[in-house]
Amino acid sequence: MNKGQALVEFIIILPVALLLVLGVIDFGNIIYKKYTLENDLDTVVDLYQNDQAQAMNDYVTKNNLSLNIDSGEEYVTVSISKRVRVYTPGLGQIINNPFSIETKRVIYNGS
Secondary structure, three states: OHHHHHHHHHHHHHHHHHHHHHHHHHHHHHHHHHHHHHHHHHHHHHHHHOOOHHHHHHHHHHOOOEEEEEEOOOEEEEEEEEEEOOOOOOHHHHOOOOEEEEEEEEEEOOO
């Protein structure tokens, strides 16, 4: 009797446990991609400040990034974004699949 009860409980809990584990893995992947995007932004800003527009565009294209540069009077906002695919069933409907992450930096453009 106890063996059958344990099997039923395991079968009931298994899908929930798997969804939790997959959700943690997906969120970990999103956080990892966010930090990677921060490193990409460092590279893009360095290329922008050194007036290497062609190298910057090549880098953005090679890494499948979306680049947006907003110029102000004294400041320039450089932002990049990337799409991250979510694989956990159900989580894709909650946080929009593919999930878009974005990071930006404001730099001084004065003399």
